[in-house]
Amino acid sequence: MQQFEITSEFIANVKNFVDEGDNASISKLLGELHHADIAEILDELNFEQSIYIIRLLDSDITSEIIAELDEDVREKVLRSLSSKEIAEEIDELETDDAADIIAELPEAQKEEVIAQLEDVEKAKDIVDLLRYNEDTAGGLMRKELIAVRDSWTVLHCVKEMRKQAEAFEKVHTIYVVNDDGILKGRLSLKSLLTTSTKTPISEIFNPKITSVKVEEDDEEVAKIMQKYDLIVVPVIDEMGRLMGQITIDDVVDVIREEADKDYQLAAGITQDVEASDSIFELTKARLPWLFLGLIGGVGAFLIMEGFKDFFKNYAVLFFFTPLIAAMAGNVGVQSSAIIVQGLANNDVKGSINNRLIKEMLLATLNGIILALFLFAFVWGYEGDPSKAFAISVSLVAVIIVAGLVGTFIPLFLNKRGIDPAIATGPFITTSNDIFGILIYFWIAKMILGI
Amino acid sequence: MQQFEITSEFIANVKNFVDEGDNASISKLLGELHHADIAEILDELNFEQSIYIIRLLDSDITSEIIAELDEDVREKVLRSLSSKEIAEEIDELETDDAADIIAELPEAQKEEVIAQLEDVEKAKDIVDLLRYNEDTAGGLMRKELIAVRDSWTVLHCVKEMRKQAEAFEKVHTIYVVNDDGILKGRLSLKSLLTTSTKTPISEIFNPKITSVKVEEDDEEVAKIMQKYDLIVVPVIDEMGRLMGQITIDDVVDVIREEADKDYQLAAGITQDVEASDSIFELTKARLPWLFLGLIGGVGAFLIMEGFKDFFKNYAVLFFFTPLIAAMAGNVGVQSSAIIVQGLANNDVKGSINNRLIKEMLLATLNGIILALFLFAFVWGYEGDPSKAFAISVSLVAVIIVAGLVGTFIPLFLNKRGIDPAIATGPFITTSNDIFGILIYFWIAKMILGI
Structure with a gap:
């Protein structure tokens, strides 16, 4: 089977038949379709059509489909089922x-559903699992x-x-425990197949087995x-007893969510939102950062107000404030992003001082290259080398x-143990806007001797 | 074995012994350490110390260590080996x-190394693999x-x-092929263990097996x-012949690299760089975007120059240009980031028009809330409701x-088939700076009747 391509024609057919x-x-x-494909198709149908199909298909496949649905669609589907x-x-x-x-169900319904599970052993396991925080092993x-x-x-x-044998199709590791259930190691299929049966x-x-604690x-x-290229990892409790296992496909979701979160923070979006979320949810995620930007802009206004006496002879200085703010913001985002990503990938080594010295050299190099172009432009356009010099030197300092x-x-x-990802994006651009404009006017003032 | 924590004391001990x-x-x-841990330790040592340890340890472990090293460290290590x-x-x-x-070695050395491989079958396989583009299955x-x-x-x-049996410890799937080597399906361990030996x-x-094409x-x-929660996927050629398999741990690296790339693009960093790269490499990755910002800033300057006649009576308008530029940039980055991430996660459905209408409603809502605060501030500070009104209305339009x-x-x-991730970050902030300031002055001009 090749992977299946969902065409709009196919969706139209399904809709018609429903x-x-x-x-x-x-x-x-x-x-014949994979449950992940059917889940994608249901996302394209309206709610009644989805429910119709879920009621029609066998529960061995619909259960997988439900597990695969978007959380908000699933919530609606579950609400319409007994x-x-x-x-x-x-x-x-x-x-x-x-x-x-089950964790997503309303409190009252949780017990009802658990009471009706046929497999009592599984029900016990599920109740056990509900105790753990969802962000832990x-x-x-x-x-x-x-x-x-x-x-x-x-x-x-x-x-x-x-x-x-039922469980076999998904065996990745055979764990070895002692009579108290404490994890001792693993058994390779090789030894199992090649050793005498009495061994x-x-x-x-x-x-040799790498495990994680249940609270990890x-x-x-x-x-x-x-790091260890593991497909599956056993989970143990405080006593070392084998409690369960985690397979890599669940962890892939964690990795993606983590990357998505950092990306959103860098873009000034708090909370986990998607393009398909409501305008209200999107506003809640976006407005706080915009408000921060507004406050930064007011700060910049107040600084420029303070320098308004320059206006008569040095209006050109004011025309370059968006450039200064943009450069300060861009450089700040670049350097913070490299640090945030380095921290996430365990790639930031050595002391803070070394890191700052390196960034200073880098910023100086970039700043001088950019300042040379700006100097040439301002001199050419305004015909005044001293203004061009003041603006360009300020730019280097700001960068x-x-x-x-x-x-x-x-x-x-x-x-300090705070997620550094919040420091990229609007936080850094806003503070750098204010700092940048302040430094810019100070240095220009000194150089021009105003 | 719990995972191993590398302390600076441990590193110091290793250094001393070397x-x-x-x-x-x-x-x-x-x-007793895992090769991934040893690779991390070597990253902390200097080059001579690393080589000393690699020469000392057995090649079954050093080979894994070398595969695990950072690319630039590995390059140096390989250069010092025959x-x-x-x-x-x-x-x-x-x-x-x-x-x-082998792909990382200089052309001349590749053949030398391949010629000296003991396992001729493996050498053939490696030569086969070298034919494929590294970004494909x-x-x-x-x-x-x-x-x-x-x-x-x-x-x-x-x-x-x-x-x-040697290969057994890592068997995830037993593939079934016909006599031409064409992939037919898979065999579960369950059927193998529970069926009569003559079947x-x-x-x-x-x-039922999901496969990917070798050129994918x-x-x-x-x-x-x-999507299909696969731990391993078989790779087939144009004829459907089984060519190899890909395990999820290799794909995790692809997912992470992809997320890292999008994040870097959003931050204005082209090329894959790390915090530990040289100043020259970092400059190459960062300077082009800063240059774009410089051009945008010059554009903003030219626009403000064009409106300089307002200066005498409406200086306050100019003091708010950093605010306008910042808000335009922040909103642009937020909305583009949501789209970029949605596209990456296959979460953007429906037409472009619907999406634009939704964003317009969202921006209007956010814009009006922010404009109310700005209006109150400017009115209170400047005591001039008409200026406050002009600036606030412009802000809404800009957003x-x-x-x-x-x-x-x-x-x-x-x-158009272009990676949308390049549209976040400096690209969008720069163009929005220019657009924003232009719109801002136009609207203010109309409202104030200048």
Whole structure:
């Protein structure tokens, strides 16, 4: 099977069949598709059409579809299903997806749904999982895994594994625990297939295994899995007991969300919003940063007001304030972004001082190159080398200060345990606008001897 | 084993032992560590110390360490090793890492190293892999995989798999091919363990398998693996023959690099640079965008020059140009970032027109809220409601235009097949600065009837 391309023609067909109630054709069209594809198709339909299809298809596939839907669509879908129907869907899911969905339900309904789950063992696991904060290893893990005891023989082990054959298609690691459930290591398929059946597991298992604690932060789990190239990692509790496992596909979502969040912060968007969110939600995410920009602009106004006596003879100075502000902002964003990204990727080494010295050299180099062009332009346009000199020298100073501020603030926030990503974007451009314009007028004043 | 924490004390110990030539202590310290940890330690040492350790440790571990090093450190390390030594390291690596490293060598050395590889089969595979562009599925895949023929029986299959037992620790999927090597499906461990040994594979394999073409773009591979939650995906050629497989850990790097690139573009940094790169490289990545900002600033200057007659009576208008420029820039970056991210996550649906209407409503709402505050401030400070009104109305207009430009440009670039990420950051702030200031003066002029 190649991946499937959803065309608008295909969507139109599905819609038609739903409107006509042609169940046979719907089943034929969707029957062979991957649940991720069906979820994408449902995102394109209206709500009644989606519900119609969910009620029509088997719960082994609809459960996967529901787990895959956008959170806001899922909320609506779940609201239109009874607790019994939801429990049937959840019975088909793995524990991590099941717990995520139950966590989204209203408090009152949670208990109702859990009470109606058929598989009592799974219900216990789900209730366990609900205890963990969603941003921790416990919140990411699922309970399904294959564990064998170090006291067993290979033969016993294979028999146990055959019993649990249902779970097999997704086995990535066979964990070895002792009789108290404490994680001891892992068993490779190789040893299992190539050792005599009487060998005790304790003699052939591999004790080298990287695990994470159940309370570990999800971003830390992501870093560990990336660093050690792990497909799956076991989760243990404070006693070292094996509690569950996390597979890399769940961590990929964490990595993407983290990158998305940093990107949004850099663009001046707080809160996790998407292009499809409501205008009200988007305003809530965007307005605070714009307000910050407004305050910065008022600050710039007050500074320029303070220098208004220059106006008569040096109006040209005022015409360059947007340029100064833009350069201060751009340099600040560049230097802070490099630091923020370096911190995220563990790539920022050495002392803050070294980093600041490097940024100063860099800003000086860039500033002088840019100032030469500006000098030539102003001299040529205004015919006044002293004004051109004052403006250009100020530009270099502004760029250096902007670079230092952009480097220092994220490093400082990081030392203080604050997410440095908030320091990129509007925060840095606004403060650099004000600093930049102030420095610009001071230096120009000194040079021109006003 | 819990993950290992690299302390500065530990690094100091390693350095001491290297300087003293105390090989026994080095081996003891590093012997039990994961190669990813050793690679991190080497990044902290100087070059001679790193080479000393690489020469000291076994090539089965040093090969993994070399594959893990930062590209610039690896380049230096490889330059100090002979072709024979490099070949020994490469003999220990999987084909994808091996091909990546060989691709980095100077042309002349490539052939030398390949000629000295002991494993001729692997050498062939590596030469094959070198043909593919590194940004495609072929460039990501490795040749190591387990494939069985649909004409075999279960017994034959298990025997073949035992033979290849070496590769077992990393088996994720058992692929089924026909006698021409064409991918037919996959075999679950479950069917292998629970079916009679005489059953032909053709009766028990699962024909549902998602594959990618060898020429597929790496970012597309990442999207497919994320969408279908795949741990591993087979790669096929134009005839459908199984060529290799890609595991998710390689794709995680693609996802991270892609997110990093978008983030850097939004911050005005072209080219992939890191905080630790040289000042010259950083200048190359940053200066072009600053130059764009300079040109934008000169544009703003020319516009203000054109309105300089207002100076005498309306100086206050000029004092607000940094505010106007900042707001235009911030709104532009916010709206473009949401679109860029939405496009990356396949979350932007519906027509461009709908999107523009939504952004216009959003910008109008935000603009009016901000303008009310500005109006109150200017009126209170300047005591002139007509100026306050002119400035505030202009602000609303500027914000609306900035939002529309920020929404339209990335959508337009995307339609044209250009990466929309270049439209965030300096590109949008610069054009919005100019547009914003122009609109601001026009509207103020109209309202004040100058």
